């Protein structure tokens with residue numbers, strides 16, 4: 001959301017160019033400050049060859065009821081009726097705290113292209129409610145639930161979430177993949193160990209995130225420790241000083257983080 005619309009389009013084009021024959025599904029996020037910007041991103045996503053779209057609610061004037069959120073999402077989904085549509089529930093950032101079981105129950109009747117939700121709330125009761133919504137138009141008869149609170153992923157997966165879309169998966173996929181394997185093997189003791197590693201990393205991210213303006217700033221500084229440099233965070237987040245960065249890196253390293261990725 002710190003990117004301009006033009007920059008977001010460039011990112012989409014690059015992901016599709018590089019990922020087209022390597023990634024199963026490329027979901028383009030089209031959420032924005034307002035509906036016209038979102039619609040512009042939808043049309044771009046269609047032209048660029050996206051496999052699906054997802055949106056958060058409008059970010060300045062926010063939907064205040066299930067009905068207003070539904071109308072908003074219907075307009076976005078209808079702009080690309082051929083693309084599967086995901087609602088992106090991220091209440092800690094969007095401030096839209098509506099009950100998702102109620103919303104998705106209504107949306108499944110009103111939005112023909114609805115396939116699921118990225119669920120980034122810690123309210124697992126609400127998530128279970130979504131898992132129980134019948135979705136007759138889907139092959140498995142249910143909505144796809146991608147969970148986004150990485151610190152609680154084990155709980156969500158054992159309750160029936162389909163997978164994860166989380167920031168920390170970018171740099172510690174190995175931890176989560178091991179956790180998924182252990183869950184599938186019903187080895188909850190080992191799965192729990194992986195989840196606890198994730199929690200330890202997240203604790204450090206929160207602390208430095210609050211120093212630098214948002215967790216995203218800490219994520220940006222963690223990513224190049226294991227992969228590409230994504231550049232510095234943009235204002236109102238601030239850059240880390242070299243001393244802060246070194247301290248951050250040594251705290252991450254002291255956890256044993258780099259061994260966890262092997």
Ligand SMILES: CC(=O)N[C@@H]([C@@H](O)[C@H](O)[C@H](O)CO)[C@@H](O)CC(=O)C(=O)O
Nearest residue numbers: 092120148149150151165166167168202
């Ligand atoms: C509030 C927030 O940023 N949540 C993250 C999580 O991956 C989060 O960073 C992680 O659970 C650590 O708290 C994602 O659900 C959302 C996200 O990565 C994004 O939309 O960019």
